[in-house]
Structures are given as C-alpha cells and as structure tokens.
Amino acid sequence: MKLYDYVLSPSCYKARLMAALAGVKLDIRPVDFHPGAEHRGPELMALNPAGSIPILEDGDLVLTESSAMLVYLAAKAAPQWLGNDTAGEAARVQQWLSFSHRLTASLGAARLHEMLLRPGNIDVFQGQGTTALRELEAGLVEQHIRGQRFLASDRPSVADIACFPYVALAPDGGVSLDPYPLIRLWSRAIRGLDGFIEMPGIHRLHELSPEPVPGEA
Amino acid sequence: MSRNAMIDEWYPVGLASQLDAQGRKTTLMGEPIEVRLGDDGNAMVTGGNGRALPVCVRYGHVWSSPGEPHRALFAIPEADQPGRRLVDVGVVRVRCSPLRAVENFLDIAHFPFVHTDILGAEPHTEVQNYKVEIREDEDEVWATQVKFYQPQAARSAEGGITTEYMYRVPAPTCSILYKTCPPRPGEWDVITLFVQPLAEDLCDVWPWMALFDDETPMTDLIHFQQTIFVQDRSILENQIPGLLPLDPGMEIPTRADLTSVAYRRWLKRHGYTYGAQLVAQ
Amino acid sequence: MPAQSPVGPIALWRSRSGRAAAFADRCPHRGMRLSHGFVRGEALSCIYHGWSYAQAGNCLRIPAHPGLAPPETIRVATHTVEDSGGLIWISVGQAAAPPPRLDGVTPLRSMMVEADVAALEAAAGAQAEGGVLDHTHDGRALRLLLAPEGEARTLMHVLVGEDANPTERIAASRAAETLRRAAESIRRGRAVQ
Numbered sequence: 305m306k307l308y309d310y311v312l313s314p315s316c317y318k319a320r321l322m323a324a325l326a327g328v329k330l331d332i333r334p335v336d337f338h339p340g341a342e343h344r345g346p347e348l349m350a351l352n353p354a355g356s357i358p359i360l361e362d363g364d365l366v367l368t369e370s371s372a373m374l375v376y377l378a379a380k381a382a383p384q385w386l387g388n389d390t391a392g393e394a395a396r397v398q399q400w401l402s403f404s405h406r407l408t409a410s411l412g413a414a415r416l417h418e419m420l421l422r423p424g425n426i427d428v429f430q431g432q433g434t435t436a437l438r439e440l441e442a443g444l445v446e447q448h449i450r451g452q453r454f455l456a457s458d459r460p461s462v463a464d465i466a467c468f469p470y471v472a473l474a475p476d477g478g479v480s481l482d483p484y485p486l487i488r489l490w491s492r493a494i495r496g497l498d499g500f501i502e503m504p505g506i507h508r509l510h511e512l513s514p515e516p517v518p519g520e521a
Numbered sequence: 522m523s524r525n526a527m528i529d530e531w532y533p534v535g536l537a538s539q540l541d542a543q544g545r546k547t548t549l550m551g552e553p554i555e556v557r558l559g560d561d562g563n564a565m566v567t568g569g570n571g572r573a574l575p576v577c578v579r580y581g582h583v584w585s586s587p588g589e590p591h592r593a594l595f596a597i598p599e600a601d602q603p604g605r606r607l608v609d610v611g612v613v614r615v616r617c618s619p620l621r622a623v624e625n626f627l628d629i630a631h632f633p634f635v636h637t638d639i640l641g642a643e644p645h646t647e648v649q650n651y652k653v654e655i656r657e658d659e660d661e662v663w664a665t666q667v668k669f670y671q672p673q674a675a676r677s678a679e680g681g682i683t684t685e686y687m688y689r690v691p692a693p694t695c696s697i698l699y700k701t702c703p704p705r706p707g708e709w710d711v712i713t714l715f716v717q718p719l720a721e722d723l724c725d726v727w728p729w730m731a732l733f734d735d736e737t738p739m740t741d742l743i744h745f746q747q748t749i750f751v752q753d754r755s756i757l758e759n760q761i762p763g764l765l766p767l768d769p770g771m772e773i774p775t776r777a778d779l780t781s782v783a784y785r786r787w788l789k790r791h792g793y794t795y796g797a798q799l800v801a802q
Numbered sequence: 803m804p805a806q807s808p809v810g811p812i813a814l815w816r817s818r819s820g821r822a823a824a825f826a827d828r829c830p831h832r833g834m835r836l837s838h839g840f841v842r843g844e845a846l847s848c849i850y851h852g853w854s855y856a857q858a859g860n861c862l863r864i865p866a867h868p869g870l871a872p873p874e875t876i877r878v879a880t881h882t883v884e885d886s887g888g889l890i891w892i893s894v895g896q897a898a899a900p901p902p903r904l905d906g907v908t909p910l911r912s913m914m915v916e917a918d919v920a921a922l923e924a925a926a927g928a929q930a931e932g933g934v935l936d937h938t939h940d941g942r943a944l945r946l947l948l949a950p951e952g953e954a955r956t957l958m959h960v961l962v963g964e965d966a967n968p969t970e971r972i973a974a975s976r977a978a979e980t981l982r983r984a985a986e987s988i989r990r991g992r993a994v995q
Contacts, residue, residue, distance in 0.1 A: 339611030445910075449971045760834055761834075
C-alpha cells in the first residue's frame with residue numbers, strides 16, 4: 305500500500321497513525337506540499353484531480369478521502385477498529401467521521417493560515433474551530449458519563465483517529481485546548497495506545513518512558 | 522521608540538525561487554513591504570510608503586532591510602563549495618520573538634525531549650563542556666566543540682552516533698549550524714535558520730541547508746528539516762515572557778546554556794533589542 | 803493540566819501516588835509552560851529540557867548535567883492544594899479556611915463560558931452567592947461554582963445531585979450547555995449596545 309504523504313499534514317498523519325496502530329506497513333511516497341506545491345503538479349493531479357493529499361493507492365484502488373483510508377486500513381488488518389458492534393456504536397462512528405471534516409475546514413484551515421501563511425479569514429476559522437471543539441467536548445463528557453473513554457465506545461475506533469490530529473494540533477492555529485478537560489483526557493488516552501506514533505506538533509507521552517537511572521547513560 | 526540598531530540589518534523576506542512579477546506582500550519589523558521581480562529581472566523590495574528598500578539575493582533567499590545596512594550580508598563560504606545540494610526548506614510562521622527562535626536553534630539540551638529519537642534520546646541527555654566566544658574581528662558569536670549523542674543524526678545517518686556541531690550567529694536573527702557530515706568525514710553540513718521579524722512577537726522562519734548528500738531525495742531533506750522545526754514551534758509559542766529577557770534574573774542558565782548566554786550578551790551590547798525584554802519583570 | 807489563579811496561570815498535576823500540586827505555569831530555566839510537561843513518579847518535568855520538580859517545587863534533576871545536584875535556589879512557586887469532594891481547590895497564600903463542603907452534590911464537568919458572572923446570573927434567573935449559582939432547568943437542579951477569569955470569561959464547574967443516574971447526568975450536561983449559550987448571547991447583546 306502506497307501513501308502519498310506530507311509529514312506536516314494532519315490528514316496524512318491519520319493514515320500513518322491508523323496503519324501503525326493496525327500493524328500495516330505503508331510504502332511512503334513523500335510529496336513536496338510546501339514549499340514545492342507538488343500536489344498540484346501533473347503526476348499527482350493525474351492520481352487525484354482534487355489536488356489534495358493524502359492519496360492511498362493499493363492496486364487499482366485509489367483513495368483520496370482520509371476517512372475512507374482509515375476504514376480500509378482497519379477493515380484489512382484490524383476490524384475491531386471499525387466499531388460496528390451495535391447500531392448505536394456504528395452510528396456514532398459515522399457521526400464523528402462526518403464531523404471530522406468540520407475540524408479540517410476550521411482548525412485545519414486556521415493552522416495552515418497561522419503556520420504556512422495560507423490565505424483566509426482567521427477569525428472565522430478559529431470561531432468555527434471553537435464551536436466544533438465544544439461539540440466534541442460535550443460528546444466526550446456524555447461518553448464519560450456512560451463509562452466510555454472513546455468517541456463511539458470504550459475502545460478506540462476509526463472515528464477517534466479521524467478527529468484526533470486536527471484537535472491535538474488546534475494550538476498550531478491559535479486555538480487553545482486549555483478549556484477542554486475531557487478532550488485532554490481523550491487525547492492522552494489515544495497517545496497512550498500501543499503502537500501510537502507522533503507527528504511534528506504532537507509530542508509523545510514521555511511519562512510512558514522510564515526515568516533514566518543515573519550513571520547508565 | 523528610539524531607533525533600534527536592528528533596523529540596519531539584513532533580513533530574509535522570501536524564497537528567491539518563488540520570486541515573481543506579481544509579488545509577495547509581507548511585513549518587516551512592523552512595516553508592510555512587497556517583494557517582487559522587477560522589470561529588469563532583479564528582485565525589488567518596496568516599503569510601506571513606496572520607498573525602495575535595499576535588496577540582495579543570496580543563500581536561496583531575497584534579503585532586505587528597513588534601514589541602511591552598513592555592511593554586506595554575512596558570508597557563508599561553504600555555500601559556494603562545489604558538490605553541495607542547496608535546500609530551500611520553505612517558510613514557517615511562529616508566534617514568538619524572533620530572538621527566541623534563534624536562541625532555541627542554538628540549544629542542544631532539548632533534543633532528547635523535543636526531537637525524541639531523531640536528534641536526541643534519553644538517557645543520553647548530558648551536555649559536555651564546549652567552547653563559546655564572541656569573535657571580535659568578525660563580530661560574531663561562535664560555539665565550537667559541541668558534541669551530543671544523536672539516534673538519527675540526519676536523513677543519511679543510520680543508527681546512533683556522537684555528532685559534533687559548531688554554531689555561529691553572524692546577525693541578530695540568523696544562525697548557521699555546522700554539523701558532522703556522515704557521508705563525507707572532514708566536511709561540515711551547513712544548516713541555517715534565517716528569521717524574518719514581522720513584529721517583536723511574530724516571525725517567519727526560513728530554514729535553509731547546504732549539504733553533501735547525493736542519495737536522499739530533495740523532498741525527504743525538506744521534510745526532515747520541517748519536522749525538526751515544527752517540533753520546536755509548540756515550544757516557542759509557549760515560553761513566558763514572549764520577549765527574550767536580556768537581563769539576568771528572569772531565567773536560570775547552566776553550563777549547557779553558554780551559547781545562549783553569549784548570544785544574549787552580544788545582543789545587549791549592540792542594542793539588538795527588537796523582540797527582547799530589558800528589565801526583568 | 804493548565805488552570806488559572808488570581809496570581810496567573812498555574813500547572814495543576816497529580817503524581818503517580820495521587821497527590822495533587824499546583825505550580826506557577828513557568829519553568830524557571832527558560833520560561834516554558836510547565837503544564838505542557840510530563841509526570842513521572844512524584845515529579846513533574848518540563849517538556850523543553852526535562853528539568854524535573856518535586857511537589858514542594860524544588861528542582862530534582864537537570865538532565866543536561868546528570869551529575870549535578872540542583873541547588874535549592876532553583877524552584878517553582880507553588881500554591882496550597884486541597885483535593886476535596888472530587889474538586890481541586892487552590893489557595894494563594896495561606897488559606898483562611900478549608901474549602902466549603904458541598905454535601906449531596908458531585909462534580910459533573912468544567913466549562914469555559916465567554917461571559918461574566920452577571921450574564922450567567924441573568925441567564926439562570928438567579929443570583930450567585932459566594933461564587934455558587936443554583937440553577938433549575940426542566941425540574942433538574944444544577945449547582946454551579948463560578949470562577950471569573952478576567953472581565954469576560956468565567957470558568958463554570960457544574961455539580962449535580964449525588965444520586966443522579968447517567969441519563970440525568972447527560973441531561974444536566976446538556977442543560978449546562980443551554981445555560982452557557984444563553985449567557986453568551988446576553989453578553990454579546992450587551993456588547994452590541
């Protein structure tokens with residue numbers, strides 16, 4: 305499976321993270337998104353006329369939507385991540401998968417504006433991002449009351465991976481996560497999963513590594 | 522505000538490779554400027570009131586100044602050595618003091634915690650003594666014999682090695698790092714941090730590299746350096762105070778911070794205080 | 803986690819053994835916010851250079867100098883913490899009295915409201931007394947602890963009856979969202995006038 309990837313893209317990271325958690329090895333093809341704008345060049349436009357990355361290629365299957373990539377990776381290698389045990393759980397997975405696009409359009413756009421100088425109305429991006437974060441926080445509060453740590457159930461699903469990157473990187477776009485205690489807990493739960501990998505801007509949990517013993521360096 | 526000595530310095534304002542007639546609107550020390558390709562095929566920089574600003578094109582970037590530079594842009598002789606690949610890493614904006622951005626670049630002790638498993642890793646956290654001086658002839662800050670354990674020193678490095686570095690600050694918002702070059706022992710890779718101050722608490726950072734590496738694809742080289750810098754970005758946006766404190770008392774340096782101490786002293790001596798805080802508050 | 807106090811931002815953290823502590827949210831080394839740090843055992847470490855601090859605020863370890871015992875002078879300002887009834891209380895300086903007892907209620911969630919206490923009172927149709935606002939919505943009682951953060955923001959801790967079942971708690975959380983919307987709408991209305 306080949307992933308057309310940009311190391312700073314949260315959407316590309318979704319696919320990398322899901323693959324790592326599912327134990328799938330990806331063939332990474334780096335794309336010079338910034339500063340080179342290679343995703344708008346002829347080779348990648350031929351693969352994805354929308355001019356966006358990531359692109360996941362497996363034989364003649366070409367996926368250009370990150371949520372579809374998460375479902376594909378999970379269905380192939382880790383079906384428990386699909387989260388479809390009950391009607392409610394399956395519906396919640398779809399609810400948050402759809403919701404994740406609002407995070408991309410708000411927090412993601414704010415981040416591109418503040419970090420890579422992309423144009424747009426930053427106040428609108430940040431305002432819509434805050435609205436989305438409040439909905440996510442409320443959803444996590446209700447899950448917490450039900451005794452469930454993740455968005456669709458008590459175990460992580462593709463829905464969590466679809467929402468996690470843009471939320472965790474919200475401060476890159478000038479949107480603070482300080483007001484959202486449940487989002488912080490949920491983010492820690494995801495970062496603590498076996499097989500978790502980081503991306504620039506999302507630090508690993510150093511608390512999971514042992515304190516070095518003096519004299520053993 | 523009194524005239525700041527930093528007004529007369531050179532600053533990066535765009536990538537030379539992206540220069541076009543349409544132009545790029547940006548900001549330099551609070552002044553809106555426009556960078557574009559003139560009719561004569563040369564780079565032009567225009568200030569807020571339409572005045573022409575000084576301009577030169579060097580090291581992959583267009584450089585300008587809001588004042589009157591007393592000297593040419595600093596030299597990087599290695600950049601002209603044959604066989605090096607020149608890498609335009611591209612711009613990253615950071616909501617921090619331009620001086621904090623440079624100081625972080627001069628720091629190695631954060632590698633195990635911020636660039637974990639790439640530039641450093643526990644338990645290899647010790648910073649051994651190194652040499653720091655302000656070279657009076659060149660009027661530059663230099664740190665030499667800096668050694669640190671690196672699990673993955675560069676794209677072309679496999680496995681952990683002890684890497685040696687030299688740091689050089691030739692201008693208040695620019696730093697050059699010379700680093701052990703795995704494919705060519707005896708030579709140094711050149712990695713720079715060119716910082717464009719937009720405001721005292723906002724900057725555009727333009728990393729640039731001149732490397733001996735014929736193997737690694739260009740995109741991988743760009744992504745490696747962007748990874749490193751964006752890992753630093755979340756630190757830089759969360760330091761308190763936002764401005765760099767030049768007077769002692771506000772922060773506690775150790776032996777590992779001697780480059781930072783010399784940098785702050787050099788800034789203060791020259792009155793390079795745009796982005797700095799003078800009295801401890 | 804980050805929090806606010808009358809004397810500025812604080813880093814609130816709980817050690818492995820479960821003890822809570824409140825530090826000034828700034829590492830004395832290079833000013834990095836300690837609320838970005840990590841907890842190992844009984845110490846909080848700064849994410850920037852790994853300097854670690856004991857609950858009393860003294861520096862335990864400087865990783866760049868593993869052989870060095872950090873001098874006593876390197877320390878973070880701390881605040882007194884009381885961990886009581888599911889709430890963390892801090893006092894700046896010596897506490898005059900222990901935190902109030904909140905019998906019969908239990909914490910549900912904390913929310914940031916982009917409005918002042920007056921707007922929350924207007925939205926709830928009730929007056930706050932000593933930072934406590936009792937609000938009834940659809941026959942359900944919410945007890946709200948209000949901590950103003952500046953002129954225009956209030957951190958609102960929502961408490962519900964101890965005997966509330968999950969359905970009632972979810973309804974209470976939604977009622978608190980409704981109250982926040984109303985208070986922010988009042989605040990925006992005032993700002994326009």
